[in-house]
Amino acid sequence: MPLTLSDALAFLLLLAILAAVGWRGTSSAADYTVASRDLGFGPLVATLVMTEFNTSTLMAFAATGYAAGPMALALPAVFLVGLSFYTLTVARAWKRFDRLSVAELFTVRYGRAVGRTASAMLLLAMVGFTSTYVKSLALLFRPLAPAALSTPALAAVLTLIVLSAVLPGGLVSVVRADVVGFLATVLLLPLLLLHGQEASTAAGGLAMVFRAEQRVVNPVAQWADPALPTRFVMTLVVLTCFTYIAAPWYGQKIFAARNERIAFRAVGASALLVFLLYGVVVLAAAHLRVIEPALTDAQLAVPTMIARWLPAGLRGLGFAVLFAAALTTLAGVWSAMATMLAADFGGERLQSVRAQRGLLVLLALVSWLGGTLLVDRILDRLILANIPIVALSFALLAGFHWSRATTAAAWSSMAVGMLWGVGCFVVVGEAGGYTWPWAMYGIPLVFATGITVSLFTSPRMPLPRASRTEASA
Secondary structure, three states, X not given: OOOOHHHHHHHHHHHHHHHXXXXXXXXXXXXXXXXXHOXXXXXXXXXXXXXXXXXXXXXXXXXXXXXXXXXXXXXXXXXXXXXXXXXXXXXXXXHHHXXXXXXXXHHHHHOHHHHHHHHHHHHHHHHHHHHHHHHHHHHXXXXXXXXOOOHHXXXXXXXXXXXXXXXXXXXXXXXXXXXXXXXXXXXXXXXXXXXXXXXXXHOOOHHXXXXXXXXXXXXXXOOOOOOOOHHHHHHHHHHHHHHHOOOHHHHHHHHOEOOHHHHHHHHHHHHHXXXXXHHHHHHHHHHHHHHOOOOOOHHHHHHHHHHHHOOOOHHHHHHHHHHHHHHHHHHHHHHHHHHHHHHHHHHHHHOXXXXXXXXXXXXHHHHHHHHHHOOOOHHHHHHHOOHHHHOOHXXXXXXXXXXOOOHHHHHHHHHHHHHHHHHHHHHOOOOOOOXXXXXXXXXXXXXXXXXXXXXXXXXXXXXXXXXHHHXXX
């Protein structure tokens, strides 16, 4: 269904609101990098949710919901478990640590060389993430763009718009935009599901296109179901638990929290909200299959639902919400990357507002190049980008919770994690399901290596004060 003038006006209205709240600049480096460490519960929840609620995952989950049906609710449950694990294991610890970059923990605990290596690994992973975000954003708006505008050119235009939103105020701009995007998302997505249920019911319901086994979530019965095997979902649960604990885009926002209690409660609340928002989209996409059973590309389920089900005006708002989700996630990760580069490699000279803006421009260019040249299947590339982060899991958790962990153990576990992850991808491959041996055997191997080496070597760095406090709490 073609967009109307009211759709265009609604789209531009939300973008104007985002611009109004986000384009107020700041001259303070503390504001630009960690929002003066003064975020309250509401803004922190909104920015944590919108950081995770991104178009790449949204399109991938919707495609799975369209193909597999309600059983695909297992995918949003991955974030419920993963972010709950984050809440219980590191949310308080990160706020007590309270630096600029999560990689600083590795420096304090194991030495500068480990810290810089960890930072480089995290930055490599985030280049992969932001490249998929740029690619998904271009695919999302491809149906609305002029035919003469190529996909790389469209991606460049959208990347420049996102960049313009984050440049004035850094993290402060991101948080302000996140609050607006969060409110719009919470209002819009339930409407999408309601319209989908109504249209699907009129056409015969989910039973018309999905087997009975696909209309429920039953992990045991669906262990090897070809539509969405629980075996695959379990690997995502394990990977999410052991990657999000090191996520720089989450760590930066925890550092920006007003206090430890707010940080802990906000991450817990965001775990539930992220699950609910993605769950709504998965179910709506399943209903779309009933009335649109031959969609050319399942990754386009979300824009198809918006164009088909929402009335004039709301269609434009729907596309604006999707753009806001992409904008805030991409801008938030760029902000975390720029802060890490300053904290871990550049020192005070890269912490100024002017230097941070220059880094953001550079990161935007790298993300556009990655999305244009390297990304094909979005979900597969999102998962692959986690290999460097998984490799850090032992060193991070032990850095907070085990004083016996040594520098040699950190190096060994990181090396084993990288070699195992890359080896599984090369040898087993995506077709062979490399995520199972990578997650289910690789993570225990990383921890076994770190523990064993720690027992036979001596610690060289003191435990950070944050972890000692936590251990005695």
